Amino acid sequence: MKNKKRRKELFPLYLLWGTQTFSALGSAMTSYALVIWSYAQTGQALSTALLMVCSYAPYVLMSVFAGALSDRWDKRRTMIVCDLLAVFSTGLIGLLLAAGQLQIWHLYLLNAFSGLMGTVQQPASEVAVTLLTPRDFYQKISALRSFSGSLNSLLTPALATVLLAFGGMGLVISFDVLTCLIAVGALVLKIRLPRQDMTGEEKQPLLKSAGEGLTYLRENRGILHMILFLAAINLVASAYNAALPALVLSRENGGEIVLGWVNTCAGLAMLVGSMVVTLLPEPKSRARVVCNSLLFSMSFENFCLAFGQESWIWCVGAVLGWLCIPLMSTNLEALLRSHIPAGIQGRVYAARNTLQFFTIPVGYLLGGALVDQVCEPFMATQPAGSPLTALFGTGKGSGAAFLFLLLAVSGILVCLLFRRNRHIRSLF
Numbered sequence: 001m002k003n004k005k006r007r008k009e010l011f012p013l014y015l016l017w018g019t020q021t022f023s024a025l026g027s028a029m030t031s032y033a034l035v036i037w038s039y040a041q042t043g044q045a046l047s048t049a050l051l052m053v054c055s056y057a058p059y060v061l062m063s064v065f066a067g068a069l070s071d072r073w074d075k076r077r078t079m080i081v082c083d084l085l086a087v088f089s090t091g092l093i094g095l096l097l098a099a100g101q102l103q104i105w106h107l108y109l110l111n112a113f114s115g116l117m118g119t120v121q122q123p124a125s126e127v128a129v130t131l132l133t134p135r136d137f138y139q140k141i142s143a144l145r146s147f148s149g150s151l152n153s154l155l156t157p158a159l160a161t162v163l164l165a166f167g168g169m170g171l172v173i174s175f176d177v178l179t180c181l182i183a184v185g186a187l188v189l190k191i192r193l194p195r196q197d198m199t200g201e202e203k204q205p206l207l208k209s210a211g212e213g214l215t216y217l218r219e220n221r222g223i224l225h226m227i228l229f230l231a232a233i234n235l236v237a238s239a240y241n242a243a244l245p246a247l248v249l250s251r252e253n254g255g256e257i258v259l260g261w262v263n264t265c266a267g268l269a270m271l272v273g274s275m276v277v278t279l280l281p282e283p284k285s286r287a288r289v290v291c292n293s294l295l296f297s298m299s300f301e302n303f304c305l306a307f308g309q310e311s312w313i314w315c316v317g318a319v320l321g322w323l324c325i326p327l328m329s330t331n332l333e334a335l336l337r338s339h340i341p342a343g344i345q346g347r348v349y350a351a352r353n354t355l356q357f358f359t360i361p362v363g364y365l366l367g368g369a370l371v372d373q374v375c376e377p378f379m380a381t382q383p384a385g386s387p388l389t390a391l392f393g394t395g396k397g398s399g400a401a402f403l404f405l406l407l408a409v410s411g412i413l414v415c416l417l418f419r420r421n422r423h424i425r426s427l428f
Contacts, residue, residue: 009134010134010137012132012190012191012192013129013132013133013137013141015186015190015191016128016129016132016186016187016191017129017141017144017145017148018148019182019183019185019186019187020125020183021145021148021149021151021152022179022182022183023083023179023180023182023183024148024149024152025152025155025156025159025179026175026176026177026178026179026180027086027090027176027179027180028152028153028156029156029159029160029163029172029175029176030090030093030160030172030173030176031051031055032156032157032160032263033160033163033164033169033172034051034093034107034169035048035051035245036164036245036249036256036259037169038051038104038107039245039246039249041104042104044368044372045242045243045245045246045367045368045371045372045400046242046365046368046369046371046372047104047368048242048245048368049241049242049364049365049367049368050104050108050364050365050368051107051108051111052111052238052241052242052360052361052364053361053364053365054107054108054109054111054112054115055111055112055114055115055118056115056357056360056361056364057112057115057361058112058115058116058118058119059115059118059119059353059354059357059358059360060354060357060358060361062116062119062120065350069120073124075124075125075127075128075131075193076128076187076191076192076193078120078121078124079121079124079125079128079187080184080187080188082117082118082120082121082124083117083121083180083183083184083187084184085113085117086114086117086118086180087177087180087181087184089110089113089114089117090114090173090176090177090180091173091177092110093106093107093110093173094169094170094173094174094177097169097170097173098170119350119353122349122353123345123347123349123350123353126345126349127345127349128193129141129145130337130345131193131194132193132194135338138334138337138338140278142329142330142331142333142334142337143274143277143278143326143330144278145330145333146270146273146274146277146326146329146330146333147271147274147275147277147278147326149270149274149326149329150267150269150270150271150273150274150325150326151267151271151274152267153263153266153267153270153271153322154264154267154268154270154271155267156263156267157259157260157261157263157264157267158260158264159175160172160260161256161257161260163175212344212347213344213347213348213349213350213351213352214351216340216344216347216348216351217348217351217352217355220339221423221426222287222423222424222426222427223335223336223339223340223427224355224423225418225421225423225424226287226290226332226335226424226427227352227355227356228355228356228418229291229414229418229421229424230332230356231355231356231357231358231359232359232414232418233294233298233411233414233415234356234357234359234360234363235359235360235362235363235366236298236363236407236410236411236414237363237411238359238360238361238362238363238364238367239363239364239366239367239370239403239407240302240367240404240407241363241364241367242363242364242365242366242367242368242371243367243368243370243371243400243403243404243407244259244262244305244400245259246368246371246372246376246397246400247305247397247400247401247404248262248314248397250395250396250397250400251309251393251397252395253309253310253311254311254397258311258314261311261315262311262314262315262318263318265315265316265318265319266318266319266321266322267322268319269318269319269320269321269322269323270322270323270325270326272323273322273323273324273325273326273327274326274330276326276327277326277327277330280327283331285427285428286331286332286334286335286427287331287335287424287425287427287428288428289327289328289331290328290331290332290335291415291418291419291424292419293324293325293327293328293331294324294328294415295412295415295416295419296320296323296324297320297321297322297323297324297325297328297411298321298408298411298412298414298415299408299411299412300317300320300321301317301318301320301321301322301408302317302321302404302405302407302408302411303317303404303405303408304316304317304318304320304321305317305401305404306391306392306401306402306404306405306408307391307392307401307405309393309401335427336349336352367403370403371399371400371403374399375399375400375402375403376396376398376399376400377399378399378402379392379394379398379399379402380399382394388402391405392405
């Protein structure tokens, strides 16, 4: 009887988690397919990097205000409206593609619009999960969300490649629209959120309400410095994401299928890591786990991509680089959810988005520019048989490999520096 009551209590949470995960899979597949499409059109790392820059720019510019609005608005309705507008954006890409009119600049504009919708929806979604989750279930739902994210990372390249082969970009986009509509249907028909006490919140000026998220972080320096640590990691990681297609698609032993395998191996590693996390007990220090997991990840993958010139080495690097990420993300999410009061989580998560994610568009721009304008031209000037060509190879892609060495060193230094930060150590 008790178990039946517990299952009934958790059903809305599981339904929200499952449908939103399914929708995220469709969106990720479209993003993956568009990266391949855009690189095929231009052959430049910067053009594909700009896709993600446009997606993340709204996080940097609007997150603080979006979080304040999210805390004022009905969370369920906010998620429904944002999902429907995202469907409109994706459908418009499909129509332009079918008409043969799709251009890169269309994707930049539509990615920016979708990013804005995600900026508003994300804090609402985080609070919705908190409202539906019993406190003793925080560790479990964090692990489940990490598991679903890992599963999506595993399935995205494989499913996107299959759909591209059988039906082209139009089939990928149709699948994305379908998954999003299923998520909207669940929100409309089945999910109801507990009411929050918002006394006085609606009357508070928007700027003051938005600033409360930043005020909370300023008063909780351990959380603030952990977010700044992740911002530095995101700078390195986004430069990695910008350079990866340029490396794998350009190499003699690379190509679209190999890129799919590398991403699949990363997803498989995250899936395994997520399964392990669900079996682990709560650690004594979540902050220490976050720091050590990132140090492990930064210590291997970039070196494999820098020095490896065979696809299997890149796959091994992907496994080593992503295996501990679920452990990091699960403990980070549980750490934030348990420290931040639910009533201001939307504002704090939005402030966190601005601080933690502003480095992502910077990293994508930096990574794309370094590949196209610095590293590739530099490696092209190296004579055959030189130490650098022996290490990184020759031809297109060697510059991207050289950049991965720089990213490897940078990532390790960032981890070691912040691990010694006294505010972060106060969370240990």
